[in-house]
Amino acid sequence: MGVEKDFSFGKLHSEAFSCIQCGYCRRVCPVYRALGWESTSPRNKVYQLQNLLSTYPPLANLPEEFSQRFWQCTNCRRCTQVCPTHLDLMNLWQGVKHHLGKKGYEPASLRSTRERVKRNKNIFSLANENRSFWAMPLQGYPKVLKPENPDIAVFVGCVASFYPLVSGIPLALANVFLKAGVKAYFLGADEHCCGNPLTTAGDLATAEILAENNISKVRELGVDKLVFICPSCQSTWLEEYPRYNKGQLPFRLLHYTEYLADLVDQGGLDLKPYPRRVSYHDSCDLGRHLGIYEAPRRILRAIPELEFVELANHHQDSLCCGAGGNLYMVDQKLANKISQPRLDQIEESGIDTLVTACAECRQVFTLGLQDRKSPVRVLDIAELVAELIREG
Template sequence: MTTPAPFGGLAQETRICAHCGYCLAGCPIYQAVGWESASPRGRMAIAAALVHGNALSAEAAQRLYECTLCGHCRTVCPTRIDTLATWLEARQRLADQSALDRLPLGRLRDNLCAAHNITGEPAENRLLWQEELSLAPALLNARPGAQVVYFVGCVAALYGQGHAIARAAVEIFHRADLDFTTLGSAEWCCGFPLLGLGLPEEAAAVARHNLAAVRALAGQAVVTTCPSCFHMWRDVYPALLGGPIGVEVMHAGELLARLIAEGRIAFRPLPGRVTYHDPCDLGRNSGVYDAPRAVLQAIPGLELVEMADHRKHARCCGGGGNLEAINPDLAGELARQRLVQAVETGATLLVTPCQQCKRTLATAARRERVRLRVLDLTETVVQALA
């Protein structure tokens, strides 16, 4: 390790844990699995064993990765343990012990380190979402001097289900006369999955690359449609790189709320009942709750109803923390449980400002044959543009 881990204190945090169990009720993994070893408290005991130098069984190591990094345990822990930092540092120790190759995580690491994205595809595939757009590639890709750089993110760029989100975002930005571009094929994964694997040094290298690419264009702001990219750029890049990064970082929900307030976006009515899913990395882990809701409330005819668990207690959709890579069935069960809460509201539309949440929840809705449309916030806004 040449780059220090962004967090520390695993030994101290595991000692502080009072084993009170307050974190159990809100942990989506524990709720789905029901075993102590699948709970935050059980994970603390496994992490403590790591601290004491005990060799972990493959099953115990897997438990440390079967966590979406949703952050709910950190929200409720009465001893104020930074559980997310604890899980990340524990994973770092496991990665240092070559655990990724003993778990089904080596391929994700190799994709990220060799191709700089989660799927392992060539860099030019990051432009496939642009094919049906009328906007000129020279405007969209690496245009020097553009004020805002739209950081597309792996899911919107490389998954067919995500392409509509990137297209909706740039259509809105164009209609609002925003001076924007993207990094085009020079964009790398934001590094969040590397951090989640326990590879902060590799995540720091990614941060350096992406920041240099934005600086080369003289971009003044970065906007993302992905909450994890947003959290990385705004909160983790400065920690990884040792100081302020010198560009404003916004999530699309914040930018859209600003464009609406400035009168640069106007809506026609879009009648219906909508419920809103807080992505963990936008809400609980970044503190952005109001701006995306304000965007929905600005659309005439749209009635916003909240799910039983919302804002800082929102349930995770299962899409975070690389859970899909290590246990896709468990990730699907978390999405199903969140979908049940959405259906209970009576809404016919479920909106989330996250390409990964949209993908997991839309997949669950199809699998469960639920009559509930799942859209990203940008897709909803583009449908309501006057």
């Protein structure tokens, strides 16, 4: 099966030379806003690329600082969103990282993550057979995770499967499905990393092996819907997997908030009141990548007595939490610095509860607000719904 994404120097060269150096991307880039050095701005990176792709061979003799700048990116898509020449910056960044990785110019932390993914099928040094340990408190575990003739399959993702701070999210969702009478099949050990840390770094060949496993395991179930907890996994499936599958996948890809919002509309979720002031953070992957803005808000609007307020930046203008694009593993200090303006907005909004729909955002904001000794409670929507759902 071929990997036909165009990372050719010719394609990257023509993209880089479409730039008119307007600087719109510079104003919105969270990395540039956090560091303030011209070398970190997307505009400058494109300018430098124009020179480096014009040499022969292209990208020869890279200054170390220059290659480092490409890994300092959260994949937030803000630059692409504002570019007036519609430059495919995400493909440009991915393509450059593909070539940098092949030349050995990649951060050590990312190289070891890639090795772990190849060896363990997840981003951690943990056995993949333990992928459903989060479900141990569930009555009837592990059988209850594998119903016969399931309505849907659920793809949890590495972070929520293994990281204790956020493993309450799949547990909450499993409880909601059980109470709502939805037969949800959690893939568990059959699920391998979606490949996002590899595709973001331009390593498509290794990602293909993971994708083949995941597609075949879902296909075997015969379901027509695959529901995701992690928006990064979903966007990887949406953007990368059809290529590996040689065509459209034979099932729909949905974020769990879309599935729950439909259940709400059909009267399938009976929710208790939550008389608090609540806001929702649009994650980069669920919002700008997947265009899912209304489903989480539809769920929140259905909760009696909940007072919903928007944060200062929301929908497509939402601010990045700092953890995306592998940045949390490459440069945690920078990721934390990027999260500060959003943490300021959360504190200034006067809310009691911040709701997220991405495990990485949930983790970053929980730790960031704890550091600030803030009283704001952080919950994933699945956790909030699990807390409020009445027995069916």
